[in-house]
Amino acid sequence: MLSIFRKEVSSYFNSLVAYITVGIFLAVTGLFLWIFPDTSIFEYGFSSLETLFSIVPYLFMFLIPAITMRSLAEEKKEGTFETLATSPVTDWQIVAGKYLGSVVIVLLALIPTFIYYYTVYELGAVKGNVDTGAVIGSYIGLFLIGSSFSAIGIFASSITKNQIIAFALSVFLCFIAFAGFGAVSKILSFQSIEGTLAGLGIEEHYEAISRGVLDTRDLFYFLSFIAFFLVCTKTVLGGRTW
Template structure:
């Protein structure tokens, strides 16, 4: 599994595309936080990183599928999938290795944003006037969100040998789970059941974690989705051997 992890990381960072994806992400987030008037942090009048945590999930809708689209689709298209399956690795180790490699890249994209936190702390009046607990909770929320989106992306990649198709499928699945369910719950005819339906959506639990209060139900929700999509990936991989 560690060999797969190292192979995937090396493959990503040896490709110019990998760096381009990360640069686009950081540039986009930086523009939203410090340049665009509607979302610029300095216009809020108080120390907050709300812009980062409200914009990043929508950027992740495209960034993470771009990272994961090649995990299995490229292997199948290049014909190296059969070679991987002959190695002394279980299917689960192969899947988890590729998943962890993609997740490490997602977490790596978050590290430079800590500079924004430091900057806002220094700019606060008085200095350090920021809700650190909420910031930590929001970062945990982004990590969990990234974990779910990555699992979805890996699942989408196992479904096809075309990276573009894998990207589109992953974006679609992530969008439906993140905003689609909450939009569905907002329809008036659900009545009292609307609240229950909204709890099925990722954004409900992401917002809950972002408040700085880590609830075991939210953690269970995110971990369950990750396990569900990785298990679905395992079933698809197994079915292709029959």
């Protein structure tokens, strides 16, 4: 598994895909946080990173599929997956190595945004006037969202040889998982089960963690979500022997 993990990470950084996607991610977050007047901290007038934490999940819907779309689809297209599958590794090791590789890229994309917190911390009218607990909770929530979207992306990449199809399917599934259930729950005919439907989506659990309170139910939700898509990916890979 470690060899697959190292190969996955090195392959990202040996191509322009990782640099371009992470660069665009940081540029867009910077523009929303400091430049665009409707979302700029300077226009908002408060020492808050609310804009960052509200926009990043939607950027992740495109960033992470762009990272994961090639993980298994490219292996299948180039015919190297057969070599990988016949090597002395299990399907679970393949899935885990690919998945952890993409999660590391997501983490590396998040780390540079810590400078935003430091800047807001220093520039406030009262130095340090930032809700640090909420910031920590929000970063944990973003990491869990990134991990969940990575699981979706690996699954989408496992069911096709075409990277574009894998990207489009992953974007769609990420959107449905994050905002789709909440949107459907607001339909008039579903008001009786609004809370249940909303609870199936990532957004509600992310908002709960972003308040700085780590509830075991929210953590269990994310872990179960990730496990579900990894099991689906393993099932797809195992289908070659059926």
